[in-house]
Amino acid sequence: xxxxxxxxxxxxxxxxxxxGVILALCLFIxxxxxxxxxxxxxxxxxxxxxxxxxxxxxxxxxxYRTLLRSLVICSFTTLFACIIGVFIAYVMTxxxxxxxxxxxxFIILSLMSPPFIGAYSWIVLLGRNGLVTQALTAMGxxxxxxxxxxxxxxxxxxxxxxxxxxxxxxxMNSIDSSLEEAAENLGMNKLKRIMTITLPVVxxxxxxxxxxxxxxxxxxFGTPMLLGEGYTVLxxxxxxxxxxxxxxxxxxxxxxxxxxxxxxMVMLALQKLVVEKKNYTMSTLRPPxxxxxxGVKRFLASFPVYLVIFFALLPQIVVVCQSFVERSFSGVVxxxxxxxxxxxxxxxxxxxxxxxxxxLVAIVFIVILGILISYVLVRKKGKAANVIDTLIxxxxxxxxxxxxxxLIVAFNRKPLILVGTAAIMIISYIVRKLPYTVRSxxxxxxxxxxxxxxxxxxxxxxxxxxxxxxxxxxxxxxxxSGAVLSWITCINELSSSIMLYSGKTSTIAVAIYQEVVRMxxxxxxxxxxxxxxxxxxxxxxxxxxxxxxxxxx
Amino acid sequence: MSNEVIIKNAxxxxxxxxxxxxVSLNIEKGEFFTLLGPSGCGKTTLLRMIxxxxxxxxxxxxxxxxxxxxxxxxxxxxGMVFQNYAIFPxxxxxxxxxxxxxxxxxxxxxxxxxxxxxxxLVQIAPLATRKPSELSGGQQQRVALARAFVIEPSVLLMDExxxxxxxxxxxxxxxxxxxxxxxxxxxxIYVTHDQxxxxxxxDRIAVMNQGRVMQVGTPSEIYAKPENPFxxxxxxxxxxxxxxxxxCEGGVAKVxxxxxxxxxxxxxxxxxxxxxxxxxxxxxxxxxxGMPGKVMFSTxxxxxxxxxxxxxxxxxxxxxxxxxxxxxxxxxxxxxxxSFDATRISLYDEAEEVLSK
Numbered sequence: 001x002x003x004x005x006x007x008x009x010x011x012x013x014x015x016x017x018x019x020g021v022i023l024a025l026c027l028f029i030x031x032x033x034x035x036x037x038x039x040x041x042x043x044x045x046x047x048x049x050x051x052x053x054x055x056x057x058x059x060x061x062x063x064y065r066t067l068l069r070s071l072v073i074c075s076f077t078t079l080f081a082c083i084i085g086v087f088i089a090y091v092m093t094x095x096x097x098x099x100x101x102x103x104x105x106f107i108i109l110s111l112m113s114p115p116f117i118g119a120y121s122w123i124v125l126l127g128r129n130g131l132v133t134q135a136l137t138a139m140g141x142x143x144x145x146x147x148x149x150x151x152x153x154x155x156x157x158x159x160x161x162x163x164x165x166x167x168x169x170x171x172m173n174s175i176d177s178s179l180e181e182a183a184e185n186l187g188m189n190k191l192k193r194i195m196t197i198t199l200p201v202v203x204x205x206x207x208x209x210x211x212x213x214x215x216x217x218x219x220x221f222g223t224p225m226l227l228g229e230g231y232t233v234l235x236x237x238x239x240x241x242x243x244x245x246x247x248x249x250x251x252x253x254x255x256x257x258x259x260x261x262x263x264x265m266v267m268l269a270l271q272k273l274v275v276e277k278k279n280y281t282m283s284t285l286r287p288p289x290x291x292x293x294x295g296v297k298r299f300l301a302s303f304p305v306y307l308v309i310f311f312a313l314l315p316q317i318v319v320v321c322q323s324f325v326e327r328s329f330s331g332v333v334x335x336x337x338x339x340x341x342x343x344x345x346x347x348x349x350x351x352x353x354x355x356x357x358x359x360l361v362a363i364v365f366i367v368i369l370g371i372l373i374s375y376v377l378v379r380k381k382g383k384a385a386n387v388i389d390t391l392i393x394x395x396x397x398x399x400x401x402x403x404x405x406x407l408i409v410a411f412n413r414k415p416l417i418l419v420g421t422a423a424i425m426i427i428s429y430i431v432r433k434l435p436y437t438v439r440s441x442x443x444x445x446x447x448x449x450x451x452x453x454x455x456x457x458x459x460x461x462x463x464x465x466x467x468x469x470x471x472x473x474x475x476x477x478x479x480x481s482g483a484v485l486s487w488i489t490c491i492n493e494l495s496s497s498i499m500l501y502s503g504k505t506s507t508i509a510v511a512i513y514q515e516v517v518r519m520x521x522x523x524x525x526x527x528x529x530x531x532x533x534x535x536x537x538x539x540x541x542x543x544x545x546x547x548x549x550x551x552x553x
Numbered sequence: 554m555s556n557e558v559i560i561k562n563a564x565x566x567x568x569x570x571x572x573x574x575x576v577s578l579n580i581e582k583g584e585f586f587t588l589l590g591p592s593g594c595g596k597t598t599l600l601r602m603i604x605x606x607x608x609x610x611x612x613x614x615x616x617x618x619x620x621x622x623x624x625x626x627x628x629x630x631x632g633m634v635f636q637n638y639a640i641f642p643x644x645x646x647x648x649x650x651x652x653x654x655x656x657x658x659x660x661x662x663x664x665x666x667x668x669x670x671x672x673x674l675v676q677i678a679p680l681a682t683r684k685p686s687e688l689s690g691g692q693q694q695r696v697a698l699a700r701a702f703v704i705e706p707s708v709l710l711m712d713e714x715x716x717x718x719x720x721x722x723x724x725x726x727x728x729x730x731x732x733x734x735x736x737x738x739x740x741x742i743y744v745t746h747d748q749x750x751x752x753x754x755x756d757r758i759a760v761m762n763q764g765r766v767m768q769v770g771t772p773s774e775i776y777a778k779p780e781n782p783f784x785x786x787x788x789x790x791x792x793x794x795x796x797x798x799x800x801c802e803g804g805v806a807k808v809x810x811x812x813x814x815x816x817x818x819x820x821x822x823x824x825x826x827x828x829x830x831x832x833x834x835x836x837x838x839x840x841x842x843g844m845p846g847k848v849m850f851s852t853x854x855x856x857x858x859x860x861x862x863x864x865x866x867x868x869x870x871x872x873x874x875x876x877x878x879x880x881x882x883x884x885x886x887x888x889x890x891x892s893f894d895a896t897r898i899s900l901y902d903e904a905e906e907v908l909s910k
Contacts, residue, residue: 451639454606455697457626458633459653459704466627474643 013464017372018384025391028431032406033261033398039254039409053255063237067259070234073149073224074217077156081213084157085164086206088305092165093172095301096292103309105543110312111162112485112535114492114509116222117528118159120516121315122146123226124322124525147229155223158312160213167209171202177288204274211271215264219399221495226516234260235401235495242405243499250409257402264397316532322525340526348511348523352530355508358422359490362429366437366486369430370479371472374441379450395432403428404499420502428496433489437482444478477546484542488535555740556617556707557582558603564611565598565764572598573764575612580757583738585731589751590761591787596744599761600710603742605629616707627656632701632739633710637717638693640685646696647672647681653704671703674733691722698730702737709734709741715750727754748788752776760784779899780907785831791899792837792870794830798900798908801825806908808900811866814844816895819910828908829901834859834873836894839883843890846870848883858882862889 043052057063088107092100125132126146136143145151175198183193221235228236234256242253293301323341326334344352373392376385395403407428411418418424452474456466494509501510508527515524558580565573573595580586588596601607603614605626614621621629632653641649647668654664672678675695685693694714701709714730715723731754734741745751751758752772760767760775760783767787768780779785782793799815800807806820808830818830835857849869850861860872860883872891883889900909 449637449639451635451637452641454604454626455633455635455639455700456641456652457606458604458629458631459700460627460630460656461652462625462627470641 014376014380018376018380018388021369021373021376021388022384022391025388025394025431028407028427029391029394029398029403032403032410033394035410036254036257036402036406039251040258041255043251044249053252054259056252057255057259063256066232066234066237066256067263069149069231070218070263073152073156073233074214076153077160077217078210078214080153080157081161082164082206082210084161084308085209086168088161088308089165089168089172091301091305093169093288094291096290096298097302097305098298103305105539106309106313107162107165109536109539110159110309110316111166112488112539113159113316113532114222114494114528114535115156115159115216115220116226116494116509116513117319117532118155118315119152119223119226120512120524120528121318121322122151122155123516124318124521125314126151147227148231151227152224152231152233155227156217156220158308159223160216161308161312163212163216164206164209167205167212168202171205172198173288175201175288180288207274208271211267211274215267215271215396218260218263218267219401219495221399221401221498222513225513235399238401238405239498250405253405254409257405260402261398264399268393268397319525319528319532322521323529325522325525327522340522344511344523344526344530348508348527350504351506351508351511351527354422354425354505355491355531358426358429358505358507359487362426362433362490363483363487365426365430366434367479367483369434370437370441370482370486371475373434373438374445374475374479375467375471377438377442378445379453392435392438395435400428400432400493400495400497401499403432404496407496407500419500420505422505424500425497425505425507428500429490429493432493432496433486436485436489437479440482440485441475441479445475448474481542481546484538488538491534492531555583555738557615558586558708558740558742559615560599560603560612561615562612563599563602563609563614565595565602565607566610571764573602576761576764576766577612578759578766578769580740580742582740585734585741585743585754585756587743587745587751587755587758588761589745589748589758589787590767592746593763594761595764596746596761597712600712600742600744603708604631604633604710630704630707631710632704632706632708634694634697634701634712634714636713638697638714640688640693640696640700642685644685645681646677646683646685646688649685649696650700650703653700657704667703668699671699674736675699675729690718691726694718694726695729698733702733702739706739709739711741711743713745714743715745716747723750730754752788760787762787777897778907778909779831781905782829782831782901783905785899790834790871791831792834794832794868794870796828796830796900798825798828798902804910806900810844810893811864813865814893816893818895818898818900818908820900820908821910822908824902824908827903829905830893830898831901832893832898834871835875836897837870837872837891838894839872839874839889840892841890843892846889846891848885848887848889851883851885853882862891 040053041049041051043050046052057067091097092103097103123146124130126144127133130143130146133143146154179201180193180197183197188196219235221239224231224233225236225239232240238253238256238260241249241256324336324338326337326339328334373388377389398406407424408419411424418427453466453471456470457463461469492509493507494513497507497510498513501507508531512524512527512531515521515527558578560576560578560580562575562577563573564571564575576595576599578586588599590596598607602609605621605624609622616629641652644652650668650671651664654667659667669678669681672681675698677692677695677699680688680692685696688696697714711730715726718726727750743751743754752775755772757769757771758775759769762783768775768784770778775784775788779788779791785791786793794810796808796810798806799809801820801823804819804821806818806824807815808818808828809815810830844864846862846864848860849863852859856877857873857875860874862870862872864870870891898909899907902908
């Protein structure tokens, strides 16, 4: 095939989009991580390139135990989240649980709430001066503690089981009921049907949910920071090594970051394997039947679901209640009023403004980039699209705190000094939260028939104009539902903000963290309530706009 | 203005796979021309090359005098009806139809007039302000049709436009499309895999297979005189029989079928050797002498009876006998003799080229 015409490089609009996106992603993801990587093989104690940091990590108990602890926490959280998530998914899809649509929304809401608010709220209940702790002590009963390993696992599990639930119930709803009927018809009893047909078919989805839980756990900084006390996990150690006033070691912190990223990469590779297996394409002609339970049986099926969701939402309720309670510095209740809100408006108005301003700017970029990148990924397949697809996945592997450190080391020197500016905060939001919008947008575009665009071109509208007036507009529902998720995670962002903020660019999430550390519960609760209310309103808007068909995972 | 379409030696490749091997066609001005073939034969590929959505790896495409190879899709002035209609979901029916006129910067009043006229032609004028989601499949089809011809394109392309409709609606839309095309006189290239549809609607048909044009002709030519065994088998029902041409003299070939029956077939060229014969079910008949066989199965279909007859060597032939021509119904198991209408059957040489006149 010698006469094949050589592919000419077309210098059109899409070329510049692809080039620009790749360049930006390299600059703000790859380059920062590369800087961390190079820093990790140097040390203030040894000359030249060295594996000293890694050697120290794997030989000194102070270091390696944090990795073990992280793995212990992630493993147990994943196990419990899996059990709870699969159980609830099964009950919710197969039985007539009372008010299941509302419950579904509640489960998504509990996932969308910032994780550290859960931790903070459980401290309010079960912490040293916690409400429940005090009540139990007053009655002379031993109170369970929320601090340490078990507390972290408890909070993580309640916060993250929705991932498993969402993946699993999605898969269970797409099993055609004839599959199970066929098994029944061939002589299988109910338990055997579940074990031989239902579970194997949904297993890839369950695993995908589990991996999401594991990776979120591994990267999360706020919860173990607040609850850990002496039980230091890897992300907290990174923060300490990098930020704490005494004995900071940026080289060691970089090496630790590399270790976290390596762990996430292993998980991501596992996920790829699972996703490849996930492709049981089923034509769901008849959705699975819902078994109608009555009386006691219905109650018995519903009760555990209500119990779990109650505990998952409890932090939100506690926070809102707490925000109206004024306390003296020693914790004595002064009255129920709006003083906490007055205090934060006076003292932390800048943080509130920053949170919304930064997130808004980030969202504008995310929507524009989301539309362009989704289009490139779906309609302009090729090498460049593959590169972008891979780069877009990176924020899943690089925890926020690590990306934060990367951005600091990369942009604290000429020619581009961004450290301490609002720009660096916004950039970290854009790169980290863009995937939600791109995934949602490209999934939507995949379902759109390209012939609609062709029809427009065919009728005499140039491809460029067709994209802007027709395609971009039709993609909006998909883009917007992803953008709301990006928006929610932006306003709740802690792990990279805490690395990147300066006096003038601090946000609500950072302030909550600081207020909790200063034991100023009331103001922290008021701030958290602001975030929660914004989150709930945003979610409700998406639910309304997408008629409940929003895809979180 | 409507235009003729000339395709010279069109080549399409996907990597190392060649989808079209040098296809050449002359489509006349105002003609209803159909590309017919099984899936994967390259018919849609060729249509999309004409539309400008597929790259052209070789050959020349002309609309009249103009070579359009390098003209971008949106400047080719083509109307196209897509298989799934591709109605713009966010625009109303009239906005859909007006879309192409707006792109051509037609005067507002003129747009209103032409949209109204187009909607009346396809009989959906009362639905003008509806959204596509409120329309049935057949109604969407009419919108797609109106949108394509309202711009008065030089060529109208249709990519299996009826394949998503149910059988009854398909026949109805078929005649609407045909009448509309006659009335507007737009050169139309129509793609389908449904041979009945192609025969019913076309002025001429190009039968395609594996990236090549097997035969171009009017529906009756293609049915009556298939130029190769592929066309004979693809269009209608054909019985294929291996045979030998033993002698060829004065434009008549002596054909020996399985050593059992000799017939004289008028031929266009001289040939002796192995050959293949194809006969339609109505080109075979029962007689006193001929090839011996046994009736295995019969189906009464009203105006004719379809028989399956097994020959002595196990091959089965399909034979149609019109009820008005015969009073006798052959019983299953009955021994019969079969003869051939030698002037109408098709005969192919070993290279699968047609011999019969």
